[in-house]
Amino acid sequence: MSSQKPLLVAVVGVGLVGSEFISQLLSIPSPYSPFKLISLTSSKRTLTLNPTSPPAPQLKSEWKSLLSSSSLPADLQSLTQRLTTLVSQDKERVILVDNTSSDAVAALYPTWLAQGINVVTPNKKAYSGDVQLWKDILETSSRQGGGRFLNESTVGAGLPVISTLKELLGTGDKIIKIEGVFSGTMSYIFNEFSTGNEDGPAFSAVVSVAREKGYTEPHPADDLNGFDVARKLTILSRIISSFPTSSSLPTLQSFASVKTASLIPPELEGIPTGDEFLARLPAHDAQFAKLREDASKEGKVLRFVGVVDVQGGEVRAGLEKYPTTHPFATSLGGSDNIIMFHTERYSPRPLIVQGAGAGAAVTAMGVLGDLLKLV
Numbered sequence: 001m002s003s004q005k006p007l008l009v010a011v012v013g014v015g016l017v018g019s020e021f022i023s024q025l026l027s028i029p030s031p032y033s034p035f036k037l038i039s040l041t042s043s044k045r046t047l048t049l050n051p052t053s054p055p056a057p058q059l060k061s062e063w064k065s066l067l068s069s070s071s072l073p074a075d076l077q078s079l080t081q082r083l084t085t086l087v088s089q090d091k092e093r094v095i096l097v098d099n100t101s102s103d104a105v106a107a108l109y110p111t112w113l114a115q116g117i118n119v120v121t122p123n124k125k126a127y128s129g130d131v132q133l134w135k136d137i138l139e140t141s142s143r144q145g146g147g148r149f150l151n152e153s154t155v156g157a158g159l160p161v162i163s164t165l166k167e168l169l170g171t172g173d174k175i176i177k178i179e180g181v182f183s184g185t186m187s188y189i190f191n192e193f194s195t196g197n198e199d200g201p202a203f204s205a206v207v208s209v210a211r212e213k214g215y216t217e218p219h220p221a222d223d224l225n226g227f228d229v230a231r232k233l234t235i236l237s238r239i240i241s242s243f244p245t246s247s248s249l250p251t252l253q254s255f256a257s258v259k260t261a262s263l264i265p266p267e268l269e270g271i272p273t274g275d276e277f278l279a280r281l282p283a284h285d286a287q288f289a290k291l292r293e294d295a296s297k298e299g300k301v302l303r304f305v306g307v308v309d310v311q312g313g314e315v316r317a318g319l320e321k322y323p324t325t326h327p328f329a330t331s332l333g334g335s336d337n338i339i340m341f342h343t344e345r346y347s348p349r350p351l352i353v354q355g356a357g358a359g360a361a362v363t364a365m366g367v368l369g370d371l372l373k374l375v
């Protein structure tokens, strides 16, 4: 049994990743768990749990019904007050886990961090959006008494991408270029759609399966427009540019500054719901089939790749053609990401991180892994 006081965990967002995260957290046998759940917040309701009561063994199977029958509305202001009191008056260690994709929740990170509340999240919005929010997170989390901010699952889900980059930089290596397949959705789509043959499944059918498998963003257009990859590249390039000794890479003002080649047909821009978007996508299958056929005639496959070219001072994302013998063609399956770090030390052969890069289980694992770093 751990003799230390547990870290108190408040979860905001209980969708696909959030539910799996709660399940993984509650699967740590309670005598050994360094964590105690103190609240769950969906977009509608809050369930408050007493930090001093013993852990309820049935919570794992009952939290969903307890949350849906709770009469407390979702209220992030009250949650902030409660967590602040726990940190400042009761000297508890508190972690806020944001499992949403909400900009409004991300905007609260500096407030939480300034109060000494640690923040862990797979939500890419804060670190890839407005540059001022990113700077405020860096500033508040580096203050004396500030909370720590960890976001491993924002790039490559549970794969150790951010921790690897920080260790390379922190130990004095110089990044020359990071390149790879950064989207689980795009990886799955093109691994299935473009195998080197002239024909194969319809593009829209493969996109629908990627969504069913839980790889896509809540709206699949946020993957197909390349913005999800642009956000991941922004997160990595900002980490690089925040290391004083590292590089001349200019700080990106937002993910919109990344040169990104969208796959969304112009007629499907701005469709509000994922369901409508998927219903209208089959009308555009022929144009994607033509791209596949053209690549196949050159002995190539299609892959959606991202590059942070530190030496060249450029960050870009787009669809490229690769020979069928290239590692992007031969070694990827499912939602695999592959991220190659070309550095001064890892040269001419890069350091490679590869594996499933989307899906609830691996994303929640990356989130829980960040919590373990705080123990």
Ligand SMILES: NC(=O)C1=CN([C@@H]2O[C@H](COP(=O)(O)OP(=O)(O)OC[C@H]3O[C@@H](n4cnc5c(N)ncnc54)[C@H](OP(=O)(O)O)[C@@H]3O)[C@@H](O)[C@H]2O)C=CC1
Residues within 6 Å of the ligand: 012, 013, 014, 015, 016, 017, 018, 041, 042, 043, 044, 074, 099, 100, 101, 102, 104, 105, 122, 123, 124, 153, 154, 157, 184, 214, 215, 216, 217, 218, 357, 358, 359, 360, 363
């Ligand atoms: N799925 C994956 O493979 C990966 C996902 N991620 C990131 O993880 C995050 C979660 O993704 P995922 O679980 O797939 O998405 P989901 O849409 O399944 O879950 C997000 C949840 O957040 C809830 N939510 C939205 N706003 C609020 C709010 N203000 N307060 C409380 N809850 C709120 C939504 O509730 P409601 O449904 O009621 O709107 C929804 O249940 C995203 O940021 C995503 O980019 C990162 C890596 C991989």
Ligand SMILES: N[C@@H](CC=O)C(=O)O
Residues within 6 Å of the ligand: 154, 156, 157, 182, 183, 184, 185, 186, 215, 216, 217, 223, 228, 357, 358, 359
């Ligand atoms: N939609 C994203 C989920 C993980 O970040 C992806 O497909 O990679």
Ligand code: NA
Residues within 6 Å of the ligand: 152, 153, 154, 155, 156, 157, 158, 159, 160, 161, 162, 366
């Ligand atoms: Na990761």
